[in-house]
Amino acid sequence: MADKLIISVSELSKKFGDVRAVDNISFDVKENSVIALLGANGAGKTTTIAMLLGLLVPSSGKISIFGIDMLKNRYSALSRINFSSPYVDLPQRLSVYQNLKVYSQLYGISNEKERISVLADDLRLNDLLHRKYGTLSAGQRTRVMLAKSLLNNPELLLLDEPTASLDPDSADWIRHYLCNYREQTGAAIMLATHNMQEVERLCNQVLMMQGGRITDAGTPSELIEAHGRDSLEEVFLAVARKAPPQGMK
Amino acid sequence: MQGIFKNIKDSLGRIRGLVLRYVYLIKGSLPRLLELAYWPSIQLVLWGFISQFFLTQSSVLAEAAGILIGAVLLWDVLFRGQLGFSISFLEELWSRNLGHIFVTPLRPYEFILALMCISLIRVLIGVSPAIMLAIPLYHFSIFDLGLPLLAFFTNLLIFGWVIGLFVTSLLLRFGVGAESLAWALIFLIAPVSAIYYPVSILPNWLQWIAWTLPPAHVFEGMRAILTQDHFEKTLLLSACALNFVYLLISCMVFLYSFNAARREGRLLQIGE
Numbered sequence: 455m456a457d458k459l460i461i462s463v464s465e466l467s468k469k470f471g472d473v474r475a476v477d478n479i480s481f482d483v484k485e486n487s488v489i490a491l492l493g494a495n496g497a498g499k500t501t502t503i504a505m506l507l508g509l510l511v512p513s514s515g516k517i518s519i520f521g522i523d524m525l526k527n528r529y530s531a532l533s534r535i536n537f538s539s540p541y542v543d544l545p546q547r548l549s550v551y552q553n554l555k556v557y558s559q560l561y562g563i564s565n566e567k568e569r570i571s572v573l574a575d576d577l578r579l580n581d582l583l584h585r586k587y588g589t590l591s592a593g594q595r596t597r598v599m600l601a602k603s604l605l606n607n608p609e610l611l612l613l614d615e616p617t618a619s620l621d622p623d624s625a626d627w628i629r630h631y632l633c634n635y636r637e638q639t640g641a642a643i644m645l646a647t648h649n650m651q652e653v654e655r656l657c658n659q660v661l662m663m664q665g666g667r668i669t670d671a672g673t674p675s676e677l678i679e680a681h682g683r684d685s686l687e688e689v690f691l692a693v694a695r696k697a698p699p700q701g702m703k
Numbered sequence: 704m705q706g707i708f709k710n711i712k713d714s715l716g717r718i719r720g721l722v723l724r725y726v727y728l729i730k731g732s733l734p735r736l737l738e739l740a741y742w743p744s745i746q747l748v749l750w751g752f753i754s755q756f757f758l759t760q761s762s763v764l765a766e767a768a769g770i771l772i773g774a775v776l777l778w779d780v781l782f783r784g785q786l787g788f789s790i791s792f793l794e795e796l797w798s799r800n801l802g803h804i805f806v807t808p809l810r811p812y813e814f815i816l817a818l819m820c821i822s823l824i825r826v827l828i829g830v831s832p833a834i835m836l837a838i839p840l841y842h843f844s845i846f847d848l849g850l851p852l853l854a855f856f857t858n859l860l861i862f863g864w865v866i867g868l869f870v871t872s873l874l875l876r877f878g879v880g881a882e883s884l885a886w887a888l889i890f891l892i893a894p895v896s897a898i899y900y901p902v903s904i905l906p907n908w909l910q911w912i913a914w915t916l917p918p919a920h921v922f923e924g925m926r927a928i929l930t931q932d933h934f935e936k937t938l939l940l941s942a943c944a945l946n947f948v949y950l951l952i953s954c955m956v957f958l959y960s961f962n963a964a965r966r967e968g969r970l971l972q973i974g975e
Contacts, residue, residue, distance in 0.1 A: 470968065504971050507806045511966045532808045541971065542802035545724065545794070552727045559720025560807040562713050586731075602803070 457484035459521070460610050460642040461506065466515030468501050468666075475501040477666035478515070483659075485609070486640040488632070490653040492686075493663035494694045499646035500541070502663075503612050506644075507537055519610060533561060538603040539614035540596075546588025550579060550598050553587055554605065561606040573601040577631070593624040600628065604635065611635075611643045617652060629655050650687040660686070662693055669693060717809045721817035725791050726824070739825055743779045743833040750775040751841045769843040770929050771899060776837065776845050777925060778898045779830050780856055781918060782889055784863025787825030788818045789870040789885035796879050802971045811961050815954065818871075819864050826860060848925065851934050855921045858942045861950060862917045866892070868953035872960035875969065897922045917942040917949070 461483035468476040476498040483489050491499040504510035506517060508528040517524040522531040544553045551570065558566035574580045577597045582590060587598060596617070603611060616632070617625035629652060636643055647653060653660055654674045662670040662677070670677060670693065674686050681689045729736055754771035795801050804814070837843045845852060866889050873881050895909055896918035902910050913919040920942035927935045964970050 500971070501968070504968065509802060509805060509965065509970045510968045511962070529808050529810060532806060535806070537803070537806045539802065539971075541799075543799040544803065545728070545798045545800055547731055547798075548724065548727050549731075552724075552731075556720050556724040556727070557803070557807065559723060560717050560804070560809055562716050562808065 457486060459483075460485050460487075460519065461644070462516075462518040463502075463506075464516040464518075466502070466505065466517060467513050468498075468505060468510065469513045474666050476505070476512075479661075479663075479666075479668045480515075481661055481668065481671070483610075483642050483644060485642050486636060487659060488636060488643045488645065488657045489659040489661065490657040491644065491646040491661050491663055492648075492650075492653060492690060494648075497663040498666040499663055500539070500614055501666075503537070503539075503614055503644070503646055506612060507535065508532070533606060534608060535610045535612065536561075536603040536606055536608035537612045537614075538599045538616060540618045541614065544587050544595075544599065544602065547586060549584050549586055550590070550601075551583040553598065554601060557602050558605055563605060569605060570601075573604055577601050592619045593621065596620055596624070596628065600631070607639065609639070609641050611641055613643065614646045615649075616645060616647070617649060625649075625652070632656060650685065650690060654686050662690070664693060713808075714810070714813055717807070718813050718817045718820065721804070721809065721814065722820045722824075725794070725817075725821040728794065729825070729828070736828070739783075739829040740832040743776075743783065743829050744836055746775050746779060747772065747833040747837055748840070751837065751843075755841065769841075769845075769847070770926060772837055772841055772843045773845055773848070773925055773929060774898045774922060776830060776834055777855055777859055777921065778893075778896075779833065780826055781859040781863045781896075783826045783829045784822050784860040785866040785870070785889050786863075786885065787822035787829075788864050788867025789874075791818050791821050791825075792867075792871040792874060793879070793882055793885060796874060796882075805970055811958060812954075815868070815957065818867065822864060822867065823860065826863075848928055849934075851924065851928060851939065854939050854943075855925055858917050858921050858939070858946055861946045863889075865946070865949040865953045868950075868957045872953075872956045875957075875960040875964045878969070892916060892918065895919065901926065914941075915945070917945045920945070 459482055464480050466476060466479050467474065479502065491502060493499050501510065505512050506519065506524070508524055512525070519531045520534060524531060548556070554570045555566060558569060563569050574583055577600060579597060579601060582594055582598070587595065590598065603613070617628050620628065632643060633656060635641065645652065645657065658673055660672060660674055660677055661668050672680065677689050678684070678686060681692055683689045683692060750771050757771070795804060834845055837845065848855070870884050870888055873884055895905065895913040895916060897913055902913045902919050902923060905913055920938045924935050924938040927933050927938070
């Protein structure tokens with residue numbers, strides 16, 4: 455049976471004045487997949503994610519998630535989506551438990567105590583539950599943010615730089631956790647990241663963005679092969695610097 | 704029908720969730736809790752002594768000793784009502800949390816209702832000690848106003864929300880750079896609200912402005928009860944009608960600002 459389509463984006467653009475932050479992009483995301491939006495700063499990754507979530511209204515184009523038109527009826531999809539970003543925070547003076555309880559209610563989770571307890575076990579948060587969020591380290595905050603983004607068992611998880619500012623061990627642990635989550639739930643995960651190791655480890659599809667456009671798409675190995683490079687990092691650098699594929703003049 | 708009940712239940716659950724966020728904030732800080740009651744109580748003590756002094760000097764005040772104290776207490780309902788609304792919104796900007804809130808299924812009208820609930824809670828916490836303090840200190844009980852007190856309280860609280868909605872709309876447009884408006888904007892209407900003096904004291908053109916604002920009707924209504932023992936129904940009805948119009952306009956302005964923030968990408972960026 456064919457995988458269900460989770461996201462369908464068609465000719466999506468966003469203009470801020472004369473600047474085209476996202477320029478006529480189209481892509482699909484199927485269930486049980488991890489897709490990376492890869493690009494330098496200002497490539498349009500965060501803008502794309504914000505439009506998918508309805509935080510930003512597109513200038514033109516269509517977004518359909520779970521077959522729901524997000525420009526007309528986003529609220530019926532939002533309970534099945536979640537999001538995490540280092541650029542958006544949680545209330546610092548609330549404890550971890552209080553934050554998770556508030557968001558459980560905002561997402562309408564019926565068995566909130568049980569859900570928080572499961573996530574606290576999974577994400578090693580039990581010792582942090584009654585500490586104020588503002589007192590946590592960057593790694594601990596990332597884990598709390600991830601717990602918040604998994605509260606509603608999302609079928610679509612949008613993560614903006616999920617392992618930014620983490621040490622290699624914590625980052626690896628988070629990647630492992632996300633892999634397991636996808637395998638267990640069949641959810642689609644979309645990452646906006648600069649971390650090539652993360653993309654190679656997690657993603658089965660990559661959208662390379664530059665200047666608001668999708669300049670290349672494929673699996674990590676397809677992109678490496680198409681550009682004649684040894685790693686995705688080399689591909690990224692070549693695209694960012696607009697170098698021709700290796701072996702070509 | 705079952706679907707409608709489920710939608711209402713879900714909606715109430717989301718409003719409760721957001722109210723809980725602000726309740727946690729208040730409960731988590733004793734200084735914050737004390738501060739809510741501190742200013743109204745200090746205002747009351749100050750104005751209570753001033754009015755006691757005036758009692759010995761003015762025959763008008765001698766007729767109705769509670770006018771100034773009643774005015775102070777009711778003004779605080781309006782002031783704290785708008786502050787409770789605006790500050791709760793500012794808390795979201797300070798904590799850079801708006802982006803998370805608005806990717807949940809919470810609708811903007813639920814967000815407004817949650818801010819109204821927490822504003823009411825903050826007003827009750829803030830003004831109740833001052834109301835109680837007035838009874839032993841100055842032998843003035845605002846409850847002597849009777850049932851109209853509830854109408855005055857409600858009207859002032861609603862107008863506080865109106866100002867709060869205008870302030871939050873400006874915050875959505877200009878970010879935390881405009882946060883001083885949360886404290887300052889309401890004082891723009893204070894001179895024409897006829898809090899401590901009747902509308903007739905104002906110049907003609909300002910009287911016209913005063914009568915377009917619900918607080919002037921409320922404070923005139925309060926004075927009518929305290930000085931003439933007479934409840935002016937027309938004043939109350941005008942305050943209600945005006946509040947209805949202002950509330951409608953302010954909600955529309957808020958929704959316009961919210962949609963503009965979504966078009967211009969400010970929901971993600973807005974913060975300290």
